[in-house]
Amino acid sequence: xxxxxxxxxxxxxxxxxxxxxxxxxxxxxxxxxxxxxxxxxxxxxxxxxxxxxxxxxxxxxxxxxxxxxxxxxxxxxxxxxxxxxxxxxxxxxxxxxxxxxxxxxxxxxxxxxxxxxxxxxxxxxxxxxxxxxxxxxxxxxxxxxxxxxxxxxxxxxxxxxxxxxxxxxxxxxxxxxxxxxxxxxxxxxxxxxxxxxxxxxxxxxxxxxxxxxxxxxxxxxxxxxxxxxxxxxxxxxxxxxxxxxxxxxxxxxxxxxxxxxxxxxxxxxxxxxxxxxxxxxxxxxxxxxxxxxxxxxxxxxxxxxxxxxxxxxxxxxxxxxxxxxxxxxxxxxxxxxxxxxxxxxxxxxxxxxxxxxxxxxxxxxxxxxxxxxxxxxxxxxxxxxxxxxxxxxxxxxxxxxxxxxxxxxxxxxxxxxxxxxxxxxxxxxxxxxxxxxxxxxxxxxxxxxxxxxx
Amino acid sequence: xxxxxxxxxxxxxxxxxxxxxxxxxxxxxxxxxxxxxxxxxxxxxxxxxxxxxxxxxxxxxxxxxxxxxxxxxxxxxxxxxxxxxxxxxxxxxxxxxxxxxxxxxxxxxxxxxxxxxxxxxxxxxxxxxxxxxxxxxxxxxxxxxxxxxxxxxxxxxxxxxxxxxxxxxxxxxxxxxxxxxxxxxxxxxxxxxxxxxxxxxxxxxxxxxxxxxxxxxxxxxxxxxxxxxxxxxxxxxxxxxxxxxxxxxxxxxxxxxxxxxxxxxxxxxxxxxxxxxxxxxxxxxxxxxxxxxxxxxxxxxxxxxxxxxxxxxxxxxxxxxxxxxxxxxxxxxxxxxxxxxxxxxxxxxxxxxxxxxxxxxxxxxxxxxxxxxxxxxxxxxxxxxxxxxxxxxxxxxxxxxxxxxxxxxxxxxxxxxxxxxxxxxxxxxxxxxxxxxxxxxxxxxxxxxxxxxx
Numbered sequence: 001x002x003x004x005x006x007x008x009x010x011x012x013x014x015x016x017x018x019x020x021x022x023x024x025x026x027x028x029x030x031x032x033x034x035x036x037x038x039x040x041x042x043x044x045x046x047x048x049x050x051x052x053x054x055x056x057x058x059x060x061x062x063x064x065x066x067x068x069x070x071x072x073x074x075x076x077x078x079x080x081x082x083x084x085x086x087x088x089x090x091x092x093x094x095x096x097x098x099x100x101x102x103x104x105x106x107x108x109x110x111x112x113x114x115x116x117x118x119x120x121x122x123x124x125x126x127x128x129x130x131x132x133x134x135x136x137x138x139x140x141x142x143x144x145x146x147x148x149x150x151x152x153x154x155x156x157x158x159x160x161x162x163x164x165x166x167x168x169x170x171x172x173x174x175x176x177x178x179x180x181x182x183x184x185x186x187x188x189x190x191x192x193x194x195x196x197x198x199x200x201x202x203x204x205x206x207x208x209x210x211x212x213x214x215x216x217x218x219x220x221x222x223x224x225x226x227x228x229x230x231x232x233x234x235x236x237x238x239x240x241x242x243x244x245x246x247x248x249x250x251x252x253x254x255x256x257x258x259x260x261x262x263x264x265x266x267x268x269x270x271x272x273x274x275x276x277x278x279x280x281x282x283x284x285x286x287x288x289x290x291x292x293x294x295x296x297x298x299x300x301x302x303x304x305x306x307x308x309x310x311x312x313x314x315x316x317x318x319x320x321x322x323x324x325x326x327x328x329x330x331x332x333x334x335x336x337x338x339x340x341x342x343x344x345x346x347x348x349x350x351x352x353x354x355x356x357x358x359x360x361x362x363x364x365x366x367x368x369x370x371x372x373x374x375x376x377x378x379x380x381x382x383x384x385x386x387x388x389x390x391x392x393x394x395x396x397x398x399x400x401x402x403x404x405x406x407x408x409x410x411x412x413x414x415x416x417x418x419x420x421x422x423x424x425x426x427x428x429x430x431x432x433x434x435x436x437x438x439x440x441x442x443x444x445x446x447x448x449x450x451x452x453x454x
Numbered sequence: 455x456x457x458x459x460x461x462x463x464x465x466x467x468x469x470x471x472x473x474x475x476x477x478x479x480x481x482x483x484x485x486x487x488x489x490x491x492x493x494x495x496x497x498x499x500x501x502x503x504x505x506x507x508x509x510x511x512x513x514x515x516x517x518x519x520x521x522x523x524x525x526x527x528x529x530x531x532x533x534x535x536x537x538x539x540x541x542x543x544x545x546x547x548x549x550x551x552x553x554x555x556x557x558x559x560x561x562x563x564x565x566x567x568x569x570x571x572x573x574x575x576x577x578x579x580x581x582x583x584x585x586x587x588x589x590x591x592x593x594x595x596x597x598x599x600x601x602x603x604x605x606x607x608x609x610x611x612x613x614x615x616x617x618x619x620x621x622x623x624x625x626x627x628x629x630x631x632x633x634x635x636x637x638x639x640x641x642x643x644x645x646x647x648x649x650x651x652x653x654x655x656x657x658x659x660x661x662x663x664x665x666x667x668x669x670x671x672x673x674x675x676x677x678x679x680x681x682x683x684x685x686x687x688x689x690x691x692x693x694x695x696x697x698x699x700x701x702x703x704x705x706x707x708x709x710x711x712x713x714x715x716x717x718x719x720x721x722x723x724x725x726x727x728x729x730x731x732x733x734x735x736x737x738x739x740x741x742x743x744x745x746x747x748x749x750x751x752x753x754x755x756x757x758x759x760x761x762x763x764x765x766x767x768x769x770x771x772x773x774x775x776x777x778x779x780x781x782x783x784x785x786x787x788x789x790x791x792x793x794x795x796x797x798x799x800x801x802x803x804x805x806x807x808x809x810x811x812x813x814x815x816x817x818x819x820x821x822x823x824x825x826x827x828x829x830x831x832x833x834x835x836x837x838x839x840x841x842x843x844x845x846x847x848x849x850x851x852x853x854x855x856x857x858x859x860x861x862x863x864x865x866x867x868x869x870x871x872x873x874x875x876x877x878x879x880x881x882x883x884x885x886x887x888x889x890x891x892x893x894x895x896x897x898x899x900x901x902x903x904x905x906x907x908x
Binding site for chain 1: 521522523524525553555557558559560561590591592708785786789792793795798799800802803805806807814833834836837838843851853856857858876894895896897899900901903904
């Protein structure tokens, strides 16, 4: 057995079954979009974005939001709009540079005013508008600039790839890249002939120049036709397997938001629960979500590499995801990843601490609660004598074979030097699969978060 | 209202009621102790310690242990010894430099062999011996050196302060200080006249030269007279309020162990549940535990300051402790502490993520489960509109007064520059109190944990 082939072959069904993702921004039919700089950010970078359902009717929408008790004003307003509209909306407005979090009743009033300004500029109703914001906590948004900017931007929206990419760029704070992903699928039309459908995601990750809560915003737009209820059924498990498995520094933001909008403009038949089209669209949305989450992890504050943990052999998928999340969230594992140190003891220790998320947090986040109530919040089933660990393709620990395994440390270190470090664990207990995405912990992270004041 | 007087006056009943602690090592009656270097550590520093009940009879004992699924061989053996002996033991043997964790059946056999060697050297039984170990995960202990060292050390034990301090020094890995704390109390003897009783703690904190899981070992010895059941009733809530509120990097070790031994040598009457003596001894033990936990936090890897969070006004103490723990565990709060940045947004965000520990983990750790079963694992009750936050004496956020408060930022930064940063939160909901101890996150932490390989 050579070191290079001794890794655990973790067969992750879902990711392997997901369609290919193109890291390009291709706007689906039925949407207009744009972004511009209006001076919320001192840097002068783009900080206002609009995505609008341009086909005459509203778009179906679904969302998941931060469970943080300090959920920001835009998060609370978006939740209310989704509930009141039964998931039918016409626009997303996004500001960056100020989170409008912990701003109290004044912040709520500001966000409501932005809803009215957006509605006025687009000739729709405030109840048609979903809200995103990201940036410094505790600062107010400059409403005069937002008002002027919305008026200018509303007349400059385009149904082009460039328009949506401009919106993606305006989501960014200190992201080093604009994050986009597109999947194209064919879904049957009402007459049975296939129609080309696009699923396009844009996102911002976590980065800081002026310290603030790490924030994550993502929007997926598609020209598939689906009801809000169907979109929600697709989004929640997809988010649970992708964004909920993303950790940069363990701090859950006040502003995290994921929205999915479907315009129906591709002319494909409306997707019914349980149909083949449902599975196709779900796979496309999850593929986009997974790719965006990986982009966000790669671009974590101070990060030099993506840290992926894949887990098989758990009692169930929830356990597998909890273990994967514990591993990529461990400061010690993250520091070892930075040092290219195949330090399996830290991985075993982190896995041994894994526990299932508690039901209240899952419910607050609006994620799919596929954790049995009796098990929520409890420790994961794990048996050191059955656990196997592979780092970058090198089997380093096998509990059924006495534990620590001899391996080529120099080769393992070399294999850890690339843009992604893959840690695989097999728990040897069942068929549960899961993965999680993080990044290394670097001195740059500490510098970025300690050298500047809000 | 001046900045200096605008902080929240959090009245933490327990710490204020605790007796004064002397940072000195004063050995209680009835114990012999010593430590020496036997070459487990490459550095040549002391790495073997013995603490022995020297009064002819066994000592009453209680312990709490890591809930990590990868609990080390010494942890598992100590648990078994405590159970089989009904809490009556005669010795503690401690090795440092190798954790004997994730070493499988061979590691268990090694630890059992150390128990036999210790028993042989002291003319007691293996079932009389509790075990501690700390160091690199996945390495075996050098049994030949341990055997020779135990023989030499057994005949060199002394009933002196220096002997116990030598044992404390031999617990250390890369701790920058030997951690000791003593409380003296008077408890009534059988005839009612007061007897001087000592409660002395020794501990190792968290530090790394060669990366390993952060580990925490603590031993408290006292010459009070108490049954194992009474010691356990004292230890569990004390540990829940002190060591369980200690976080350096969020990684729970495979080896964490706290042991309390009572020799009865002071001649005080045996302590009964609910008596005044029970309260006195409990306060003394908690004072020692709290002081050691603060020493451990101050000496965290790479740390330059102690980070203390005190919470009042929670629905209950469990909620208060969970919020305090969430604040001192946040990477962003820890980095802001390093930057002397009064970044209350990060504190609010961390508090908003707080959740109660889950019942399974509490049970596995053997800590007092004072969390109602229905609430275990759920989110803490917190209301942004009632929350107040003070940093180093400066009120920075008051939810009932619109949120963000004007404060003297330069003065706050200056007040954060000392050896301890105190963050106080009042939740405005009830009478729950709690505190937690951590340290700042520094570039030195990242360097120590990424630049060296195991």
